[in-house]
Amino acid sequence: MSSVAKKITPTSFAEAVSNRINGHYNWRVLIVEDEPAIAEGIQNIIAPPTSVIPIHRSSRQRPNPANGNSSPSAQKDQFEVVWAKNPTEALKFVQDSIAQNKPFAMGFFDVLLGSSIDGIELVRQIHQIDPRMYAVFVTAYHDRTVDSINQILGPDKADRWDYMNKPFTDGSILxxxxxxxxxxxxxxxxxxxxxxxxxxxxLLLQGERANTVAAVGRSVAHEFGNLLMHIIGHAEIALIKSDVTTMQQSLATILKAGDTAASVLKKFKKMHNSDQSIEFTEISINQSIDEAVDLMGHEFKKRMIQVTRPIFHKCVLEANHHSLVQVFMNLFINASHAMPHGGQIDISVTRIMHGELPNSGMVEIRIRDHGPGIPEEILPLVLDAFFTTKGQQGTGLGLGICKEIIQSEHQGEFHIGNHPSKGLEIVIRLPEKQEVSDERS
Incomplete structure (x- = not known):
């Protein structure tokens, strides 16, 4: 076991994060490897002793510190490394780490351990003890395929493991x-x-008075806003520096989610100050829907939900983009909960006219799921505050918030009902942006 303490600069990402979790950032790493030379090599790469030159695992050599080419980022890492020689020892270390409330953040696992179980089965057993731990498999090209690893660990753990092929470079390990x-x-x-x-x-559900709710809201909004600032800022840095397409797409989604969440919390923070108005700009309703769909992409994929768009007119509104994204996110979440075993969500955007009057156009958005719908006897109650059909998993606030945003903020219409064929259908109508006629003589 080796632990190297190094000073983190105030601008480093690690320190920004550590300030959020009670001043503690988890640097603990487990190495499971039956060959001491390889285990020592990995350890010296990520937590090098000040007097030891790390062992190189490939022909690509690290810069020589004597030439002044050492990476300044190395001074920011404080990895605490524990080495296990076999699966039995590794399981014991993980169990002890949970008992001592000092969990491992991640581990490097050799696939072929020369034991009764390989590294993949070991990680499966570790995830039963500590499902939060990340795993990186250090494997030869023909040990296991990605699909076979995914089948053993399960699709719900797909974001908790990665792999790298031997021979590896110092930079890739780090x-x-x-x-x-x-x-x-x-x-x-x-x-x-x-x-x-x-x-x-x-506190809100317990019926606290409005000023207490506002105080709690301001506090939560302030703290969450600070967190989002760090996430967004460092996600932007990663997005600029990364050359991996998948990482760029994921980080772009993080940025959109953070931007929307910050806007929602900003409104929550203003609850006590009624003289501050909601900002309206010219937006495409289609863009707001697309962003909500993108933010729900992982959830839709996990729940095997398909999104279709039978009618999708391009329409422009004077509205608050983030508020509408919040509405659509709430509706998509409700729809996905109504179809736990997969299904379909239909989204339609249609331009409609009210009579023959000029500039009387409305935009109608229909969102329909293919779930069981809502019993007719309780359908009139679903828009009431605190009414929920989800038991302890629901708050009864989602649809009420949606109705408030559409009707009060945007002077629109919000209707809910069961579709004649199957499922629940939400109908939203919003005024389309009026075109100013040119009446110059």
Whole structure:
């Protein structure tokens, strides 16, 4: 076991994160390798002793510190490394780490351990003890395929493992460690913030007075806003520097989600100040829908939900983009919950006219799921605050918030009903942007 403490600069991403989780950033790494030379090589790459030159695992050599080419980023890492020689020892280390509340953020696992179980089965067993841990498999080209690993670990763990082929470079090992550790800490931040938001919602559900709710809301909005600032800022840096297409797409989605969440929390923070108005701009309703669909992409894929667009007219509104994204996100979440085993969501955007009057156009958005619908006897109640059909998993606020945004903020219409064929259908009507006629003589 080796631990190297190095000072982190105030602008480093690690410190920004560590300030969020009670001042603690998890740098713990487990190496499971039956060959001491390889285990020592990995350890010296990510946590090099000050007097030891790391062992190189490929022909691509690291820069010589004597030539002044050492990477300044190396001074920011504080990896705490534990080496396990076999699966039994690894399982014991993981169990002890949970008991001591010092979990590992990630681990490097050799696939062929020369034991009764290989590294993939070991990770499957570790995830039963600690499902949060990230795993990087260090494998030869013909050990296992990506599909076979995914089948053993399960699709729900697809985002918790990665692999790299031998021979590896120092840089690839170090970057895998940094990425996995960063993802572990970011997810813990998200969990921490969700707990804060849940606590605020619980106070609301208990019927606290409006000023108490506003105070809680301002506090949560402030804290969550700070977190989002760090996530967005460093996601932008990663997006600029990355040359991996998949990472760029994922980070772009993080930026959109953070931007929308920041706007929602900004409105929550203004609850106590009624003289501040909602900002309206010229937007494409199709863009707001597309962004909500993109943000739900992972959830739709996980739940095997297909999105169709039977009618999709291009329409422009004077509206608040983030508010509408919030509405559509709420509706898509409800629809996905209504179809836990997969299904379909139909989204239609249609331009309609009210009579023959000029500039009387409306945009009609229909969102229909193919779930069981809502019993007719309780359908009139679903828009009431705090009414929910989800038991303890629901707050009864989602549809009420949607109705408030559409009707009060945007002077639109919000209707809910069961589709004649199957499922629930939401109908939203919003005024289309009016064109100013040229009446110059």
């Amino acid at each position: 970057q895998k460690a940094r990425n996995a550790v960063s993802m572990w800490n970011l997810k813990e931040q998200k969990k921490h913030q969700e707990e804060q938001l849940a606590e605020a919602a619980n």
